[in-house]
Amino acid sequence: MSTPRITGQLFENHKDVNLASTVAMIEDLLIERGYFLNDCRADAVGAIRSWRVPKGSAIARISLLDRPDFPHLRLAAAVFRHPAGIDRLSLYHKLLTRNAELCGAAFAIVSNQVVLITERSTLDLDRSELAEMLTRVQAYADDFDDPLVAEFGGDLGGDLDGLS
Numbered sequence: 001m002s003t004p005r006i007t008g009q010l011f012e013n014h015k016d017v018n019l020a021s022t023v024a025m026i027e028d029l030l031i032e033r034g035y036f037l038n039d040c041r042a043d044a045v046g047a048i049r050s051w052r053v054p055k056g057s058a059i060a061r062i063s064l065l066d067r068p069d070f071p072h073l074r075l076a077a078a079v080f081r082h083p084a085g086i087d088r089l090s091l092y093h094k095l096l097t098r099n100a101e102l103c104g105a106a107f108a109i110v111s112n113q114v115v116l117i118t119e120r121s122t123l124d125l126d127r128s129e130l131a132e133m134l135t136r137v138q139a140y141a142d143d144f145d146d147p148l149v150a151e152f153g154g155d156l157g158g159d160l161d162g163l164s
Contacts, residue, residue, distance in 0.1 A: 019071050022122045023049055027060055027093075027133055044160075053134065058141035058157045060134065062124070074119040075105075075133050077141035081113050091152055098144070103134050114148065115160060116140050137163040140159065 025051075025135040029043060030040055035053060045051035047063040048071060054060075095107040095114065105118040116137050120129075145156050 002097045002131055015070060016119060016160045017047065019131075022071065024126060024153035025125070025127055025130055026051065029127065029134065051136070052159070053139040057145055057156065058138060059159055060138050061160050062134065065119075067121070070121050070123040071123050072119050073125060073130070073133070074117065075139050076115050076117040076160055078157045079107070079114045079116055079141050079155045080149050080152075080156055081158060082152055084112075086152055094148075094151070094152065097158070102137065102140060104133065105140055110160070113158075113160065116144075119158050 027037055030037060030051065030053065037051075040051040040053055042052045042061070044052045044061065044063050044067065048066055049064045051062040052059055053062060058077045058079070060075055063074045063076070063159050065072045065074055091114070092109075095109075099106045102116075108115050118133050118137055120133075141157065149153075149156055158159050
């Protein structure tokens with residue numbers, strides 16, 4: 001009687017399997033929430049796959065990014081575009097103070113956009129984590145955009161510039 005030879009072939013494509021299962025999980029969640037995939041799928045420079053997901057005046061972007069170990073899942077939303085000549089010190093103070101109150105996301109600046117962002121590895125990502133990440137980024141962006149525009153001026157949300 002011969003014993004099976006262990007070659008490790010089953011796990012050689014673990015990164016591809018992880019990516020495929022993450023894509024399926026994202027698209028399943030979007031369908032469950034009533035989004036049409038063809039309306040959500042997007043191209044983003046530097047992303048393996050990307051989706052645009054509107055809620056209120058905010059548009060969240062879900063992106064899968066190539067990383068050395070496993071792909072990363074990034075969710076980001078533009079909160080507002082600030083005008084030229086804005087008091088940056090006051091804006092940055094406000095955003096950093098707010099960051100201390102946020103859970104699982106943070107404000108960042110990309111060019112003249114204030115964005116909310118969260119990112120993590122897709123390794124061991126489960127559906128509830130994905131759902132929570134999307135809910136938080138969408139809710140925070142939609143909740144903070146109007147007050148920040150009222151205080152600092154500028155334009156609401158819009159699409160992300162220069163960020164996958």
